[in-house]
Structure formats: structure tokens, C-alpha cells
Amino acid sequence: DTEVTQTPKHLVMGMTNKKSLKCEQHMGHRAMYWYKQKAKKPPELMFVYSYEKLSINESVPSRFSPECPNSSLLNLHLHALQPEDSALYLCASSHGGGPQETQYFGPGTRLLVL
Amino acid sequence: ELKVEQNPLFLSMQEGKNYTIYCNYSTTSDRLYWYRQDPGKSLESLFVLLSNGAVKQEGRLMASLDTKARLSTLHITAAVHDLSATYFCAVDILLQGAQKLVFGQGTRLTINP
Numbered sequence: 554d555t556e557v558t559q560t561p562k563h564l565v566m567g568m569t570n571k572k573s574l575k576c577e578q579h580m581g582h583r584a585m586y587w588y589k590q591k592a593k594k595p596p597e598l599m600f601v602y603s604y605e606k607l608s609i610n611e612s613v614p615s616r617f618s619p620e621c622p623n624s625s626l627l628n629l630h631l632h633a634l635q636p637e638d639s640a641l642y643l644c645a646s647s648h649g650g651g652p653q654e655t656q657y658f659g660p661g662t663r664l665l666v667l
Numbered sequence: 668e669l670k671v672e673q674n675p676l677f678l679s680m681q682e683g684k685n686y687t688i689y690c691n692y693s694t695t696s697d698r699l700y701w702y703r704q705d706p707g708k709s710l711e712s713l714f715v716l717l718s719n720g721a722v723k724q725e726g727r728l729m730a731s732l733d734t735k736a737r738l739s740t741l742h743i744t745a746a747v748h749d750l751s752a753t754y755f756c757a758v759d760i761l762l763q764g765a766q767k768l769v770f771g772q773g774t775r776l777t778i779n780p
Contacts, residue, residue, distance in 0.1 A: 584765060584766065593775075594773075595755055595757075595771065595772060596710070598767055598768065608763050652698075653715060654759070656700075656712070658710040
């Protein structure tokens with residue numbers, strides 16, 4: 554299995570809702586990432602988990618809450634989002650070390666906040 | 668702060684022509700990556716370049732790295748319509764023991780028949 558899966562593919566939520574994005578990989582990767590991508594812009598790193606521990610938080614607002622229940626799963630809990638949070642949310646994973654370290658991206662969740 | 672700049676940002680070309688996308692970065696890094704993104708889709712890894720003078724080729728795409736100049740190029744040979752996409756270069760830095768990718772702005776490539 555050489556892919557990263559994400560659910561749901563699309564999500565529409567109101568500003569008072571709570572929802573979660575899910576990411577899964579079965580490649581034995583030990584590093585997992587959340588990115589946010591606005592239209593016509595490059596991905597921006599939000600969080601990095603390395604060996605199930607949060608390693609990087611790029612000063613993301615607390616309305617985004619990441620969780621890594623195990624080495625294969627990564628969640629992003631959303632609460633009280635703003636319309637400007639509408640974007641494509643990409644999950645990625647990588648081995649977690651080594652010279653050929655490459656991040657493999659999932660298909661993304663397209664989020665619309667109303 | 669690491670900055671990654673691509674040019675051109677937009678490129679419209681005819682099938683069969685050759686062209687090059689440039690990627691400059693501001694500080695020393697161990698690795699440089701090229702990704703492809705189709706509209707509405709995710710990112711597909713194309714190349715990872717590790718050392719000065721590294722050259723990798725896949726089909727009509729060839730990537731090279733000059734670490735002294737902090738420059739990578741993605742060369743397209745005899746372009747075909749299927750190569751239309753946005754191409755990102757990215758450079759990684761180690762931050763708190765984890766890899767952080769810093770992306771260029773992307774080059775939107777359109778190949779016309």
C-alpha cells in the first residue's frame with residue numbers, strides 16, 4: 554500500500570460546527586504532516602508529527618487541533634472556524650529520516666466554511 | 668528565513684517545444700524536491716535531488732541541482748499537453764528534529780496543441 558488516504562473529500566461547515574478531518578497511511582511512515590493550501594498558492598505547513606509526537610506547530614490558531622492516535626492515523630479537529638479557513642487541507646507522510654526522505658501527499662479535503 | 672523563488676510563475680508553450688523552470692533558494696539545504704499538481708488534485712512527487720550536480724530524468728522532464736548557486740532547474744523536452752500542470756519546487760530544513768518543506772510559489776504550465 555503506497556498511498557495516503559484522506560476523508561472526507563469535501564466538507565462544508567458552519568462557523569459554530571465541530572468537525573474532524575482524517576488521514577491514514579500504511580507505509581510504515583513515522584512522520585505525518587498537515588498542510589493548508591489556498592487557491593493558486595503553495596501548500597503551507599501547519600503541523601508535523603514525528604514518531605507520534607507533535608514536533609512542529611507553525612503558530613496555527615487553536616481552532617485547529619491535531620491528533621495522532623497511532624503511527625498510521627492523523628486527525629485534524631476543527632472548531633469555530635472562520636470563512637478564511639476555507640481551503641484544501643492536505644495530509645502527507647514520510648519515513649521520518651534518511652537521505653531520500655520524501656513526503657507523499659494524500660488527495661486532500663476541500664473545506665468550505667460558511 | 669528560507670525563501671524559495673520560482674520563475675516563471677506562468678508559462679504557456681506549444682507542444683514540441685523545450686523550456687526550463689528555475690528554482691532559487693536562499694539558504695543551504697540538504698534536499699530539493701519537485702512536485703506536480705493537477706487542478707483540484709494533490710501533489711505528486713517527481714524528483715528529490717540530494718547533492719551538487721545531481722541530475723534526474725523521468726520521461727520528458729529532467730531536474731538538476733547546483734547547490735553552490737542555490738539553483739535547481741526543471742527542463743521540459745518536447746512538451747506534450749499531458750504535462751500541463753502546476754509545478755512546485757521545495758526545499759527542506761530540519762526544525763526541532765522534523766522536516767519542514769518550504770515551497771516555491773509554483774509555476775503554472777499550460778501546453779497548447
